[in-house]
Amino acid sequence: MLEIGKYKIVSAKTGMFRLDGGAMFGVVPKTLWAPREDVDDQNRILLATRTLIAVSDDRKRVILVDTGLGTKWPAKEAERFAITPDAGAIARSLAKNFDLSSDDVTDIVVTHLHFDHNGGLTEWVDEPGQETRLLFPRARHWIHRRHWEHAQKPSDKDKASFLSRDMDALRADGVLVFVDGDAPACAIEGVRFFVADGHTPAQLLPIFDGLDGGLMYVGDVIPTSSHLRVPWLMAYDVEPLRTIEEKKRIYADCVEAGLQLAFPHDHRMGGAKLDFASSRPIIAHELSM
Ligand SMILES: [Zn+2]
Numbered sequence: 565m566l567e568i569g570k571y572k573i574v575s576a577k578t579g580m581f582r583l584d585g586g587a588m589f590g591v592v593p594k595t596l597w598a599p600r601e602d603v604d605d606q607n608r609i610l611l612a613t614r615t616l617i618a619v620s621d622d623r624k625r626v627i628l629v630d631t632g633l634g635t636k637w638p639a640k641e642a643e644r645f646a647i648t649p650d651a652g653a654i655a656r657s658l659a660k661n662f663d664l665s666s667d668d669v670t671d672i673v674v675t676h677l678h679f680d681h682n683g684g685l686t687e688w689v690d691e692p693g694q695e696t697r698l699l700f701p702r703a704r705h706w707i708h709r710r711h712w713e714h715a716q717k718p719s720d721k722d723k724a725s726f727l728s729r730d731m732d733a734l735r736a737d738g739v740l741v742f743v744d745g746d747a748p749a750c751a752i753e754g755v756r757f758f759v760a761d762g763h764t765p766a767q768l769l770p771i772f773d774g775l776d777g778g779l780m781y782v783g784d785v786i787p788t789s790s791h792l793r794v795p796w797l798m799a800y801d802v803e804p805l806r807t808i809e810e811k812k813r814i815y816a817d818c819v820e821a822g823l824q825l826a827f828p829h830d831h832r833m834g835g836a837k838l839d840f841a842s843s844r845p846i847i848a849h850e851l852s853m
Contacts, residue, residue: 565661566835566853568774569754571618571627575826575834575853576657578615578632578684579649582608588787590799600790602831608646611788612831613680615654616781618772619662625752626664628654628700629673629770629781630828631684636729638692645680654684669700671752674707674740675783676767677715678725681828686733696733705734706752708759708766709742722764722802743768758814760785762807763800777822779835779851785810788830792838792845815845824851 566573585607589597594607602610613632619625635651658664674682685705686696718726734740743750743757750757750770756778760767763784771780784800785807786792794811801807817823818838826835835851 566779566851568618568772568779570621571625571754571772572621572662573616573618573772573779573826573853574657574661575851576615576617576653577612577650577831578653579613579647580831581611581613581633581648581680582606582646583611583680585609587799589790590797590801590804592796597790597796604646610831611680611829613684614826614828614830614834615657615684616770616826617654617657617661619664620754623662623664625670626658626662626668627671627673627752627755627770628669628703629826630675630681630783631672631699632682633680634683634685634687634699634730636683636686636688636692636696636727649684666700667702669703672700672703672705673768673770673781674705675769675781675828676711676764677707677730678764678784679727679730681784683727683730686730693729696729698733698737698739701737701739703739704741705739706741706743706768708748708768709744710766711764711768712740712742714765719802722800725764725800760807760810762803762805762810763798764802771823777818777824779824779826780814780817781826781828782814783828785814786825786827788827789833789836789847790830792847794844815840818845826851826853 616629834853839848
């Protein structure tokens, strides 16, 4: 567990899946990325989905950042991405680390609505493929307005990443709290928002402020510790040159303010403190979270 400012923070692995290695590394040749990855016979690499759980000292704020793939997966789609969700992971982590339950969650930062990040906000009520319901109905669900609007009408390039079944209940239930602008104020004490546009429009990334450098959930700007090098980008990004600028802005904050990073998809570690002494960022140490 990490202590950052007024928060105690853990990274809960909410499931495992696989995506095409080429898509995950864009123009980087397989000879460079493969040695570090668990690659299967379909060229898919092993990835985790990770939820950041942050609880304030006074226990008034119980925050989740992203909720993973969830359980709404027909067999054929689950097989395509080798999806193995761990449906009870968030509840178990809340109970074990904080003696809390899912009903105690007050806030969820929905970084973006790609199916591997927030399919876990909802579940099917009875029949698979039918009605869905919210899993955290009492929590405020923070999302950038510009991202929500894009998710309702994605482009031909990225529409496969958005599933309407992940959004139906969100649309109906009034739990969404919209954030606006490029540098939005954050109503959650001790948290700032970074808005990133390279991977998808208006990804909302929280930074937990602390005295010795804060912790940023870097979302799909830097999905795993294999994506630390600035040009190692995913082919999914809608504006890859903006992702490069965003990585550089994040790294400047690491150097100047000691910012530490929490990854959404690394199956090996929840996060890392980076070292910039050489020509490219390397891991100084893994975070114990
Ligand atoms: Zn994404």
